[in-house]
Amino acid sequence: MNKQAPYYQTIGKEVEVFEHAYKNKIPFLLKGPTGTGKSRFIEYMAYKLGKKLITISCHEETSSTDLVGRYIIKGAETIWSDGPLTTAIKQGAIIYLDEIAEARPDVIVAIHSLTDHRRELFIDKLGETIKAHEDFMLVASFNPGYQKGFKELKPSTRQRFIATAFAYPEAKIEAEILINETGVDAGIAKKLVNIATKIRNLTELGLTETVSTRLLVDAAKLIHSGLPKRLSVQVAIVEPLTDDLDVVEALKDLCNLMI
Numbered sequence: 504m505n506k507q508a509p510y511y512q513t514i515g516k517e518v519e520v521f522e523h524a525y526k527n528k529i530p531f532l533l534k535g536p537t538g539t540g541k542s543r544f545i546e547y548m549a550y551k552l553g554k555k556l557i558t559i560s561c562h563e564e565t566s567s568t569d570l571v572g573r574y575i576i577k578g579a580e581t582i583w584s585d586g587p588l589t590t591a592i593k594q595g596a597i598i599y600l601d602e603i604a605e606a607r608p609d610v611i612v613a614i615h616s617l618t619d620h621r622r623e624l625f626i627d628k629l630g631e632t633i634k635a636h637e638d639f640m641l642v643a644s645f646n647p648g649y650q651k652g653f654k655e656l657k658p659s660t661r662q663r664f665i666a667t668a669f670a671y672p673e674a675k676i677e678a679e680i681l682i683n684e685t686g687v688d689a690g691i692a693k694k695l696v697n698i699a700t701k702i703r704n705l706t707e708l709g710l711t712e713t714v715s716t717r718l719l720v721d722a723a724k725l726i727h728s729g730l731p732k733r734l735s736v737q738v739a740i741v742e743p744l745t746d747d748l749d750v751v752e753a754l755k756d757l758c759n760l761m762i
């Protein structure tokens with residue numbers, strides 16, 4: 504591989520855990536709120552292990568057909584086309600089912616036989632069972648209690664994975680992420696992290712999701728590219744968080760004081 508390594512700041516033992524999960528081919532679940540580095544982590548691990556990564560962003564219309572494959576009409580012929588999951592199984596890639604709880608129930612059914620000792624996929628349209636390549640690994644992410652309608656994962660599904668929780672990193676590490684990711688100076692990085700910490704502690708605001716590392720990265724990028732600091736924080740941190748005008752005003756005042 505000649506691609507540049509994705510930048511990922513290790514937070515805890517997640518790299519080590521993932522390496523062992525991969526060695527044992529145990530499915531891996533990344534839990535945690537938006538913008539906490541789940542996608543970046545899996546990109547990094549795939550790179551580190553030298554494996555191809557196939558990512559599927561699951562949404563409420565995602566069905567097992569989308570993952571497994573379908574017949575398509577080509578000219579006068581009908582031919583079978585492997586879906587991304589089937590491709591990953593055959594090639595020995597890592598498949599990442601992002602926001603797996605959003606997908607339709609038949610997706611969960613389809614992966615069950617892949618996530619236990621059988622490691623195989625039954626393709627009903629072909630009447631065929633395929634064994635997973637020994638390098639194949641299944642990874643999924645899940646934002647607990649965050650999705651609309653609180654879609655949950657059944658215990659029988661959850662317990663097929665080992666799981667690691669992702670959260671906002673401690674202040675020093677988060678500032679380092681901002682510096683490395685955007686080139687912003689240490690003083691600004693520290694102020695942005697202080698703003699985030701402050702807002703994260705304001706639970707009385709009742710925000711559905713609070714300031715993520717992603718929002719801080721965006722703010723730092725804008726500042727680094729020369730947009731005024733207060734404006735950067737307003738558009739990258741405050742406005743994405745809420746549409747409640749009173750809350751916006753209160754947060755703007757707070758941020759103006761802190762940046």
Ligand SMILES: Nc1ncnc2c1ncn2[C@@H]1O[C@H](COP(=O)(O)OP(=O)(O)OP(=O)(O)O)[C@@H](O)[C@H]1O
Pocket residue numbers: 510511512513514535536537538539540541542543544646669680684716717720
């Ligand atoms: N540990 C980390 N190391 C490097 N960058 C990070 C880290 N954590 C967060 N980031 C930054 O935050 C951004 C958002 O992270 P990422 O897209 O991985 O979040 P996510 O957890 O997958 O979110 P979502 O649930 O919304 O998909 C990244 O693009 C990166 O800039």
Ligand SMILES: [Mg+2]
Pocket residue numbers: 541542543601
């Ligand atoms: Mg993601």
